[in-house]
Amino acid sequence: MFRAALVLVVLGVALNITGCSRKSETRTEASTTETGMGMSADETKRQASANDSLPTATDQGESEADRTITQTIRQAVVGNNALSMDARNVQIITANGVVTLRGAVKSDGEKTLIVQLAEQTPGVTRVDDMIEVNTGS
Numbered sequence: 001m002f003r004a005a006l007v008l009v010v011l012g013v014a015l016n017i018t019g020c021s022r023k024s025e026t027r028t029e030a031s032t033t034e035t036g037m038g039m040s041a042d043e044t045k046r047q048a049s050a051n052d053s054l055p056t057a058t059d060q061g062e063s064e065a066d067r068t069i070t071q072t073i074r075q076a077v078v079g080n081n082a083l084s085m086d087a088r089n090v091q092i093i094t095a096n097g098v099v100t101l102r103g104a105v106k107s108d109g110e111k112t113l114i115v116q117l118a119e120q121t122p123g124v125t126r127v128d129d130m131i132e133v134n135t136g137s
Helices: 002-035 040-052 064-078 108-119
Strands: 091-095 098-105 126-133
Touching: 064 091, 064 098, 064 108, 098 108, 108 126
Parallel strands: 098 126
Antiparallel strands: 091 098
């Protein structure tokens, strides 16, 4: 009796281990599908890491001059009725007088206007234009 119970426990553990490994394989396949374009989660993470060098809102300079530059550009962009809502929501990041513009706009004209507004702002030493034109909408 004890031997039969032991065999059942060993078989149960073996089946459970096999079932767990199949679940992890399924999870990996799901991750690949969820990331889109057939990329695995690892590939997506590597691609995101490649973009880590691009400035984000957390890279905003803390000096009074940088904050003033960002505020001035933001007011000019938001106050311009010729710009779409997408254009008014571009990211404006200033660090040491260098302004980075990121986001998507609806036309080349919007992109050009936002870059000009940034370039004309006092204290700006350079504008890095990373704005994309979204022609799909």
